[in-house]
Amino acid sequence: MNEFANTPKPPYYAVIFSSTLKVNTKEYQEVSIQMEELALENEGFLGYEAARDGFGIFISFWKDLDSIKKWKAESEHQIAQKRGRAEWYKRFKVRIAKVERDYGFESE
Amino acid sequence: MNEFANTPKPPYYAVIFSSTLKVNTKEYQEVSIQMEELALENEGFLGYEAARDGFGIFISFWKDLDSIKKWKAESEHQIAQKRGRAEWYKRFKVRIAKVERDYGFESE
Numbered sequence: 001m002n003e004f005a006n007t008p009k010p011p012y013y014a015v016i017f018s019s020t021l022k023v024n025t026k027e028y029q030e031v032s033i034q035m036e037e038l039a040l041e042n043e044g045f046l047g048y049e050a051a052r053d054g055f056g057i058f059i060s061f062w063k064d065l066d067s068i069k070k071w072k073a074e075s076e077h078q079i080a081q082k083r084g085r086a087e088w089y090k091r092f093k094v095r096i097a098k099v100e101r102d103y104g105f106e107s108e
Numbered sequence: 109m110n111e112f113a114n115t116p117k118p119p120y121y122a123v124i125f126s127s128t129l130k131v132n133t134k135e136y137q138e139v140s141i142q143m144e145e146l147a148l149e150n151e152g153f154l155g156y157e158a159a160r161d162g163f164g165i166f167i168s169f170w171k172d173l174d175s176i177k178k179w180k181a182e183s184e185h186q187i188a189q190k191r192g193r194a195e196w197y198k199r200f201k202v203r204i205a206k207v208e209r210d211y212g213f214e215s216e
Contacts, residue, residue, distance in 0.1 A: 003163070004126060004201055014124065014205050016167065018112060018157050022215065049126050051159035055111070059124065059165065085213055093112055093212040097122050097205035104201040105193055107130065 005047025005061050010099045012046055013062040019092035020055060028088045031080050042071050061099070068096065113155030113169050118207045120154055121170040127200035128163055136196045143188050150179050169207070176204065 021028065039045050039060055044067025048060040062068045071077060084092070129136065147153050147168055152175025156168040170176045179185060192200070 004128075004199065007203075010203075014122075014203065016122065016124070016207075020112075049163065049165060051161050051163050051165045053159050053161050055157065055159050057157060057159045057165045057167065085215070089213060089215065091112065091212070091214045094210060095115075095118075095122065095207045096209040097207040099124075099203045099205040101204040102202060104199070105197060106199045107193070107197065 003049070005049050005059075007046050007061050007099070007102070010102055012099050013065060013068060014097045014099050015060045015062065015068055016095040016097060017058040017060070017092060018056065018095075019058075020090040021088055022090050023088075025088075031083070035077060035080050038074060038076055039071060042067055044068075045071070065096070111157070113157050113167075115154050115169050115207070115210070118210055120207050121173060121176060122205045122207050123168045123170065123176055124203040124205060125166040125168075125200060126164065126203075127166075128198040129196055130198050131196075133196075139188050139191070143185060146182060146184055147179060150175055152176075153179070173204070 036048065039048065042062075044063035046061040046063060048058065050056070050058045060071075062071070072081075144156065147156065150170075152171035154169040154171060156166065158164070158166045168179075170179070180189075
């Protein structure tokens with residue numbers, strides 16, 4: 001957990017999911033992990049990065065828009081999306097973005 | 109703090125800064141706040157969202173690539189970038205992305 005996604009050379013896509021929770025239940029965490037595993041099974045999935053300290057940011061990386069569309073439409077994911085709205089999230093915002101450039105640094 | 113950025117209708121740009129720290133010192137936190145204030149002064153700055161739980165994600169939103177370039181080149185920011193590499197960050201990755209679409213949800 002809490003790792004850098006090993007994304008390829010741009011361009012690729014990012015789905016930025018920002019959220020605040022009503023309550024951070026164990027069940028929410030379990031479903032979150034299930035959804036991450038579900039994303040992993042998708043052909044165009046490139047990895048994810050996440051952090052939460054009250055405010056949460058979950059970024060999944062994708063090969064193209066078509067892969068994102070398929071992931072969003074998956075039935076298990078649809079159920080989680082419905083429960084998310086009804087039970088877990090106080091507020092969320094989703095931003096679909098095309099990563100055009102990246103660079104990094106690693107200390108020795 | 110820990111708020112949603114009130115971004116306009118897409119398209120706009122996101123700078124996704126993911127990082128792990130060597131140490132989370134008070135000074136690092138102070139300089140981070142200074143850098144956020146510095147971003148605020150830029151004409152094309154649209155807001156930011158951030159979360160850290162060991163792994164940190166800081167996303168700043170911008171009107172266009174030109175605004176990002178100006179922000180990156182600012183002298184105070186340049187000094188922080190140098191100190192960041194030398195003192196604070198174990199590793200970081202920067203991704204520049206064009207937000208093409210967004211949607212949200214807010215519970216009643």
